Amino acid sequence: MAKVKLTIDGREIEAEQGSTVLEAARQAGIDIPTLCYHPAVGPSGACRVCVVEVERAKTLVASCVYPVAEGLVVKTNSARVRNARKTVVELLISTHPQDCLCCDRNGRCELQALANRLGIRTERFRAQKPQREPDASSVSIYRDQNKCVLCGRCVTMCRDIQGVGAISFAYRGQRTLISPSFEHGVGEVECVNCGQCTKVCPVGAIVEKDETGAVWDALDNPGLTVVVQVAPAVRAALGEEFGMAPGTSVTGKLVRALHMLGFDAVFDTQFSADLTIMEEGHEFLSRLKSGGKLPLLTSCSPGWIKYCETFHPEFLDNISTCKSPQQMMGAVIKSYYAKAKGLKPENIFSVSVMPCTAKKYEARRPEMRASGVQDVDAVLTTRELAKMIRMAGIDFANLEDDDFDSPLGESSGAGTIFGVTGGVMEAALRSVYEIVTKKPLADLEFTQVRGFEGVREAEIAMGSTRVKVAIVHGLGNAGRFLAGLRPGDSPYHFVEVMACPGGCIMGGGQPLSLEQDVAEKRASVLYQEDRNKAVRKSHENIAVRRLYDEFLGKPGSELAHKLLHTTYGERARARVEEARRQAVIGAAGA
Amino acid sequence: MPTATCRCGETIVDDRWEKLDEIIEKHRAKQGALIPILHEAQELFGCLSEDVQLKVAHALGISPAEVYGVATFYSFFTLKPRGKHKIAVCLGTACYVRGASELVRALKEELGVEVNGTTKDGRFTLEVVRCLGACGLAPVMMIGDNVYGRVKPEKIPEILKEYQ
Known part of the structure; x- marks a missing residue:
């Protein structure tokens, strides 16, 4: 692999061509904070917590998706960067339930750790999100949408790594949520209960069903x-x-x-x-x-x-x-x-x-x-x-x-x-x-x-x-x-x-x-x-x-x-044929 | 082809699912086939029901959750049946300052529905949109494909009569 030289925080660093600023920095012992990035599911650039300042770039850039280049000059800890990160996390917290004490992830929540690391000590913003009933439909996993920070790690894990695709993003803007098809419970769709989503969730939005x-x-x-x-x-x-x-x-x-x-x-x-x-x-x-x-x-x-x-x-x-x-x-x-x-x-x-x-x-x-x-x-x-x-x-x-x-x-x-x-x-x-x-x-x-x-x-x-x-x-x-x-x-x-x-x-x-x-x-x-x-x-x-x-x-x-020994049976993924029949009968009855 | 017998004794034939198969086949090979398929499916069925989305998902080999994600992302798609005529009132800046909210109020009153609601007779669905690109005619509304400019609230009943 070809190497490029770049400067991060005043230090000259050699990194592999094709790697990201985040990877290069972490390799050099500079820990840029992240939230939506997870090494196992790859970067998505969604949360903007990992922003850094790149010389001559118009705006701050997300280091998890920004490729290294020869001669790049990066600042990971300028006042502008610290402010931006802090605001991003403050906004994430503004709609997050304030029940950390009663959360399964209390003490090992990545959002909590970020707030702590970025020195957030006052709640600058508070906004109300429409509250949703937690999804207790599965015998294996328990989803609390109200805690979700929409990082998308679970979606990537389920769809791209496990090839199941039981959950996906739905709606847009402020209404965005992560949901099984048709907002059914995750226990009612083609989820296979593997629980890998519980391992990538940075907060307490997806946890195992507690027994x-x-x-x-x-x-x-x-x-x-x-x-x-x-x-x-x-x-x-x-x-x-x-x-x-x-x-x-x-x-x-x-x-x-x-x-x-x-x-x-x-x-x-x-x-x-x-x-x-x-x-x-x-x-x-x-x-x-x-x-x-x-x-x-x-x-x-x-x-x-x-x-x-x-x-x-x-x-x-x-x-x-x-x-x-x-x-x-x-x-x-x-x-x-x-x-x-x-x-x-x-x-x-x-x-x-x-x-x-x-x-x-x-x-x-x-x-x-x-x-x-x-x-x-x-x-x-x-x-x-x-x-x-x-x-x-x-x-x-x-x-x-x-x-x-x-x-x-x-x-x-x-x-x-x-x-x-x-x-x-x-x-x-x-x-x-x-x-x-x-x-x-x-x-x-x-x-x-x-x-x-x-x-x-x-x-x-x-x-x-x-x-x-x-x-x-x-x-x-x-x-x-x-x-x-x-x-x-x-x-x-x-x-x-x-x-x-x-x-x-x-x-x-x-x-x-x-x-x-x-x-x-x-x-x-x-x-x-x-x-x-x-x-x-x-x-x-x-x-x-x-x-x-x-x-x-x-x-x-x-x-x-x-x-x-046991037996297995096909699980219907499609209720289409049955639904068609009923739709026609329904139409006739009406 | 699914058939059923109506209470009046007539046999009802529903060939829309066969038509959906054709739509899927027509687009399947193209990259990004999902959106044009959903588009035509909505035209065919009037809305994107769960069954339609499931059918499309399985035919294209993508997860139903992803299809639902696309169907809920774009405001063009609707999951519930809409009225025969879609009324879209522009609430863009120009229309707004020229009294579009009064139009919405008058329409709600006349039709007896809220925004995004459909009249009981299934004739009209009331929607609001951001800028139809005809700011010179503000306030603007559309019914189906027809554009109405400089609309006054008191003209509403008369306009709606054209669609009775």
Whole structure:
């Protein structure tokens, strides 16, 4: 890349041609404030908080979209710049609700931080915006339009990165708002519940649907046995909520904290990840042998499932019938565990802690009642669990380690890596390889399926069979990938799809960070834990074997199907045909 | 083609959806097809209902939210059925100082509707606009494609009679 020289605040700086003034300044350690700009969604130049003075330019320019050029002279901290930024933020605040104390984002709101940074101490303007009812229609996310600053990050994330487009700008001028189609609730349109919008919202306008209240109530109810399961990705990120550096593993502290909160048993979703590999591996091999529908598409990510049901129903037969690890665990808790403990399913309150907002929706799917009642009663995101830990006054960073409870707390390293893109595939390959070749795997680490490229491919020789696999993460990537495939005619045998870019470690329920280096650090936690495990292959998990011996029989058995498998259905995106018919009948009636 | 039977026994045939398909096909290949399609769809149906917008969104492979965004952004588009004749009173500076607000008042009274309202008989919709570009004729209003200049409020009933 060619370099150009420019001067920022009197310092001569070298920057890459094609980069922006904002990027050049930040690289040089000059932090220009921003609001609508987010590294993961790119610049839009909408908010004007990042304005700077460029010599010979007529007006102040938005540094997030202003390209560097040879000889450019930039001032980022002149009185004119400071005044302009301050006025911009004062105007944004003028219609913003003044309820920071009661806001989910209190203390980590970017608007609040900006007001503080720019030294805003009086409310210079106050204007009334027509107030709108918050949108509580989704089981996963909660939108409060009154707090929206119209930065557009959620729109870009949903439309361009996730390829869903459930929300968009509507109206114009003072009436502008961000809205699902026809101002329906976001739970009534084609939102897939991935929650990536909650991670880019700079304020409290889009947050996860809070379930902490229901969990506290259950914990306080002496008539209920309250059990909890924790997904792998949670332990790779929860520490960040307590000031620990990204990449800090907090598995032991997490288990300790859950015991302290009063959960009767703390189980590991990695156990049911191993179980998933048993069932999905069995399904894959039987499809391979009997000429069943290939490629097999993974089914762990409920956002991806809903996306496929909505946008690509032609691939529904390709999706593994296996439930996700959350739902397998839910079904096992209220059947196998309930039986072992002599409990009725309805007296167990089953909680899961997930890096995911779509899991809240998955738990409430009508198919997810294998035990006769809802298998998973409440789903907390990593962020919600952090709230509960703080509320309970637990000094998380200084906790002693603790172990998961048996029998559903034992897991292999294969279950651990489920939390990162490529992990499910790697876990499956470890088991499938050994089952096909009947030989122990020399090198467990399939590094060719690791990494953060949006779509990755690999070919693995298993005896005489060459298995071609692909890994896709981010729904935009998934959409493009599927567009290039035909359901019955594909070079791939097995494809892992995760809704969120980066996989679960970067899920919609995780601590708010979308930076690539954070993704890599969180991934390294899981890969390290895998390396430290005595058992690293799902089919060698003793507790899973015991579950089959004592209860399920073998993978793919009738009981396994009843408890651990599910079905999918096309979701109508268009009500057009039906609406046409009714419109005509309506016209006739009138 | 969707049909239904009226209470009077007559069969009603609605071929507008087929026509919409044709409109979409005509524009589909062009860049920025959405706006001309919405334009003609509104002409065809009288307004852009949810179903029309959904149909256009799916046909073009863009999200319904985005279509709704465009339909609500431009004041030309309307989501609700409008009257047969659109009355647009200019409230630009020149018309305003020459008493356009009196015209609006008289029209409201005569028609029994508020601004952006449609009369019960579906004949008129009252709108206000900013500058029709005929400031020399202020105050100006348009009914459909007809321009009326130097309008006096007391002339309103007479003008409206032309459209009865």
